[in-house]
Amino acid sequence: MVALAVLVTFVIVGVLAPWISPYDPNAQNLANRLQPPLSEGHLLGTDGLGRDVLSRLIHGSRISLIVGFSAVLLSAVFGVIVGLVSGYVGGWVDSLLMRIVDAWLAFPFLLLAIAIVAVLGRGIDNIVIALVITGWVLYARLVRGETLSLREREFVLSARGLGASPMAIMMKHILPNCLAPIMVVATLEVGVVIVTEASLSFLGLGASASEPSWGGMLADGRAYLTRAWWLATLPGLAIFVIVLAVNVLGDALRDALDPRHEKIRSEEIPA
Amino acid sequence: MTPKLRVQDLVKTFTSGRALLGTAERSVAVDGISFDVTTGSSFGIVGESGSGKSTTARIVASLLDADAGSVQLDGREMLSLGRRDLLAVRRTVQMVFQDPFASLNPRWKVGNLVGEGLRIHHRMSREAHRARVQELLEMCGLPASAATRFPHEFSGGQRQRIGIARALAVEPDVLILDEPVSALDVSIQAQILTLLTRLQSELGLTFLFIAHDLAIVERFCDDVAVMQNGRIVEQGNPVELYRDPQHHYTKTLLGAIPIPDPRRRDNNSPRR
Amino acid sequence: GGGDTYGDGDGDGAADGGDSTAPAASSSQLVIAQSSDILTMDPHMHRNRPTQNVIHTVFESLVNQDTDLKPVPELATEWEQVDDLTWRFHLREGVTFHNGEAFDAEDVKFSIERILDPEQASPRASMLAVIDSVEVEDEHTVLITTTDPAPTLLSGLAVNEIVPSEYTAEVGDEEFAAAPVGTGPFTFDSWSPNEAVNLSANEDYWDGAPGVGTLIFRPIPEVSSRMAALQSGDVQIAAEIPPDLTGELGGGTEAVSVPGTRVFFLAMNVTKAPFDQKDVRVAANQAVDKQTLVDALYEGRARVLNQPAFPEMIGYSDDVQGIDFDAEAAAQVLGSTTETVQIDSTEATRTLAEAVAGQLQAAGLNAEVNVLEDQAFTDQVESGASTAYLSSWGVAEGDADVIMARHFWSPSREDAFYTGYTNDELDVLISDARSTVDQAEREDLYAQAMQIVMDDVPWVPLLNPEEIYGVSTQVQGWEPSPIGRFNVADVTLGSR
Amino acid sequence: MIPGGPLHRGGFVDQVIPGRAEGASTPLLQVRDLTVRLGPVAAVSGLSFDVHRGEFLGIVGESGSGKSVTAKAILGLLPKSAEISGSVRLEGEELLGASSETMRRIRGDRIGLVFQDALAALDPVYTIGDQLVEALRAHNDVSKKVARKRAADLLGEVGIPKPVERLDSYPHQLSGGQRQRIIIAAALIAEPDLIIADEPTTALDVTVQKQVLDLLAEVCQRREAAVMLVTHDLGVVAQTCDRVATFYGGLLVEEADVFTLFDNPRHPYTRALLRSVPRLGEDSPFEAIPGSPAQIYISLTACPFAPRCEHAQPVCTAGVPPEFWEGTHRHRCVVAGRGEL
């Protein structure tokens, strides 16, 4: 519940960023650069250009959350569909899809990112596209593997015997049974994706510079590790808190979906 | 008149052992069996454990491919059906699995499990659906509250009844029952068998009934086949067959039935 | 090809490398970290500065450049201009290549012709394109003829090394790159790509044996790691230290700097609003407080520029009237602009771009930084799609021609659009300067050109940062070069 | 020592539950007042019984009456959420709440459990050979080779053809009956003193069933082991068990030696059950007990069978019926206890 509260808070902060942040995130004051946290007027200090770190963090939550969640959600949905089809239908469909996955994996993400940025321009939407294009593969492999095992199980056979369509079997019987690992991976990926965005900034391919992102802040702050620890630490902490919240929620969801999870379902006592 | 179900020269081989390591060996599970089941009758299969009864059942239910032979339903070959036709067949042929728990999706509540067939084959209002599921559960001696619980919360016999309710939901013409009452106490056994008999006489259902309890088979089935090593070694009307068994195995089988009377322990019984 | 050993010399323990007692000169090892690896050891087959920095310790050119970027003798001891198109070079005697082959005029002719040979496809050909022919006058004299008057010939020759004619022709290009042979103070041992280039002292070097036994170049792309390697003692010289990180050095390491050769500028597309208005461009110049940038972002280790040139450059003029910082005047003009201006930049210049954008913003111009991938950036500015961009131009040759003829001369518009700025008067001045060999006359022509540029202001000239190196206090007798070369022949290593 | 519950009267705890006449020695297994709640379900209520060495205790009862839950409770295998109270002692040693290491030593070695659901009880990704060998080696210091040999022998004894080859099969490659025999073998392989067999022969044809029961009888005799045989097959009970306990709705409703139980059942449920047994050669319709099976929620407050009982009286629903003793025969029917049946 705490996790949910944290997450909701972050979302609200992101949405309300323009109204609640104390400064314009891009307003500079070169005379007042690298102020430590708790210094006057700047609760969390300022960065190398004298910009208010708190304001940048608040605005940054937008990009990081959008990138984190949309990239994960989209890749998971697409990957799961491919994985289910590949694993359940099997045969040449499986071979084809999995070879595509092989080829896909081999592709350097950076090349893709550059090409996308070149063709579509910069901006978070394109970062998300790049992340999704590479991200779905993981889910596809995972779900396909689980499906291979699940489709041989008797309850799938029994559902087939009842006349359930392949679609229904995949979605209703197989998917719920591989939801747990998907959830674990997806919630982890939220962190991975946010950090990947940071790595892109590190390698010089980040989001548009006019919008601060946690990843970008972190990448910028790395040079100041000994001199201005807060520059890298604070956005890092923000990412950590988000990842933690998402994962705790994921765990709770996992437990809720696990029929065997040990809790007393007293609400089900018939009157 | 064509039989409802005609099985001819059915053969199924399995590879067992570790196919991955190349130690696979082939074993014949079903070795050329044939039988006919007429509409509205019950055909019993008894026999040695591992003799291919369940395998036969699965092939007849179109859940497993046969290596050779044919299965005809109302004169129509079933082993080569396309996906679409298969769906139609599934409406008419249903199977109750030998292992009830494994055949129930552990993440589904029993109400949904029982209702699945209904949903697929019988469109009905949500209310009617719920009522029907309730009815099916009660028919099989399960409390209505079962609908909201998960399969692992049930006893072995309860699960077996869930499996039966699930198959009945579809309202099939042909019901394949793989040891459907083995985990039930005799009273509930009787309840279920009475239910089946009633459905048969009301709706003209055809049963393929696999069991180990010869006494039940005698009463429930019109015909019985005795299987051993993938073959039918003897077949006929159960009353007559029991009275005058021909095959050696059938004789052994009949001789091994434990008599429900402690005073009649003979030299043959495990504890004299 | 890669080397076939992981390293030479004698095993100096990995982690304790820096702490070990100072080894004897002949066995001492100097490790230099640059940000990137070399591309090849063939001096003629690349166009890459870190590569040349390494290559120039193994190979030498006819001339070198001193810290003021003026040509000084290297393999040529003297030179004179015979006429507008002909130059005579007197070569150093008694020099041998590492394989024992003697250095002579044939090698010079061979090397220049090798670069210019279309078959060879040397990317350096354009640098010497002006050369028409090379003649061997005698064993130690060559005559170079140019097609046009070539005032920048010497700076071109300074960056093109001489290879041994016989050996190169004999072994072929591939083998030559794998086992290069030059005249420099160090001989090539091995190269493990992305890992290290291992060199050892050339005991027979014409200027005396170097002070260290082994010289190793290691590519360490990440600044923080490069500095860490320096501080942990893994390397003794770390190149390309950003000025605002010099404060982190200390404890046996120090920052050593030299005035650099890079001109940073904000370019404004004069064909696009709002920069099609000259007063806006002037105001932009007034809006940028360069001194603050130098103080804040460069810790003072940079010079403010008031023209597109720095003082060591031929063509720099003290008389040019630049535009001083004047926030109020700037605000009056910029305050009335409505356009949102994208300032294109690459990741490398992002911080500066953001700071400049911030200052423009403060003056009322709605400026945003748009960071592009390097090539996308190049495409953008060369195609003229950019409204404004922040970039830098390297002038290692120390000659204003490098900037003027590229950025402000209309014939070059065909190659790259940049700001789209042209001025007929300016064109004539630049053309004249290009075909004049008399340096004093050229300086005068450029001074006039600079003033025209600063009157029309297609650029906001920003600053010229110093080249900063992190150096271990062990290193003695080393001075950085403004063009990034490592003249380490005289370096010795003391204890830490 | 053992908390008195509402389900029994007086000195029940100290009362020796009469076993076989000669059973003066301490019982092998002593279950007292065992109560299990699983979520909303009262699966077992106030259960007490003894098992003595060398005997077969038959357990019959309605489907869902708590037989399997009892078996699992004895071995401490119920889910953590289960609420368990009472006492289970193996030769005096309390098992409820014992340390996991104690339980580990006892499981398999002292008490073997044959699970009801054979497929679910086998690890799908290990060969049956591996699983059998492990079960033996967990308690006996024998080499893998010897263990494998024992496993193969045991498979032969439970009637599996080509046992050596079968060792390399995976559970999903076996028929239902074969799997069932595998888990019987797994329970027997370490030669436990008490074998709790939960419907071990349901999937077996009668010839193999007989073979398996013979094996159990042989083990029981040779090693003075005891067998708790949960089954629905009253024929099997009649042929093998010494004593029989009947379960209904989580309650042990009747217990007696096999002859008494078959000749003179006292509890109406036991009577009805015996009436329902189909016998070979009789062509009567299937006879079920009217009404629906019991499912007990929260806790038992009346005779669970009362709603279906033809003899039910108001007293039957007034409270949980106490135990009535007639020599070694006990039951929980008030009406029968009053002699009105």
Place this chain on the structure above:
Amino acid sequence: MLAFIVRRLWQTVLVLFGVSIITFSLIHLTPGDAVDVMFAGENVSADQREVYRQQLGLDQPLIQQYFNYMAGAVQGDLGTSVRRGTPVAGIIASTVPATVELTFAALVVAIVIAVPVAVVSALRQGSLWDRGGSVLALFGISMPSFWLGIMLILIFSVGFHWFPASGRIAAGSGMSQITGFVLVDAVLQGNWEGIKSGLLHLALPAITLGTAITATLSRVLRSGLLEVKGQDYVDALRARGLRFATVLRHMLRNALPATVIVMGVRIGSLLGGAIVVEVVFGWPGLGRLVVDAIQNRDFPLVQGAVLVLAVLFVLVNLITDIVQAWLDPRIKLTGGGSR
């Protein structure tokens, strides 16, 4: 089995073909070419660039270029690097061992840390251990490699001088290359200094790279174990009185398939995606090579590296498929839909 592998390897050819086409298209979608990069910031006129393009064959139509390249590739000639002028095959060959070495070491680090954490977390779900393990794992995920790497360097190289800050082996260790794997070579040559130096150099990058995988591994494995924990057969195993370790082995084997797949993909991305770690630690791996090549628009080198990566990926995926089928006998390797 053999047939399966053979078929998979045959399919690899198609994969490589597909990869090459996509790479080729992508590289041509990206702005600029090798010549532009080479002459960026130099006074080289458009004409001169064009001349150079002709010399390199970059002026030919794309299709032509592609076919030229593939014609060579089919004969095992991966071409010559535009930027370096040396054969691509040689350049790649010198980086693959470093990459494999680092990946392997990172994997070892991850397994050593993650498996115990996952086991304890799963068995004591909800306990302090579990929470601590999760927080640690998530911390690992949230830390970008560059940040962690730099921190490690600052602490252990600069601060304590325990580990070298970068590189693969001490400069001048006097070891010759046999296999290209530093440690293997050092062992082969009995060079103790080399082994020590190699291990010291490997430690920090492996830990940095391993941290992110450790998190994934421990979380996925934990989830798998939780799933397995509730299964009846685990109770059944316990009912046989098996030692804890044995029960655990059963649980692990059942929980592993999903973990193996996720790890397979992750290892894959490590092979090509350790870029950041390679950059931070100056590690001469494939990732850095690819990034450099991309930035230089060195088409033959990118293409060659991607093809090599593709082969590695196909192998990794093949191995995970085989491992998965080996772990779970119910899986049919040869696939094929049933009715």
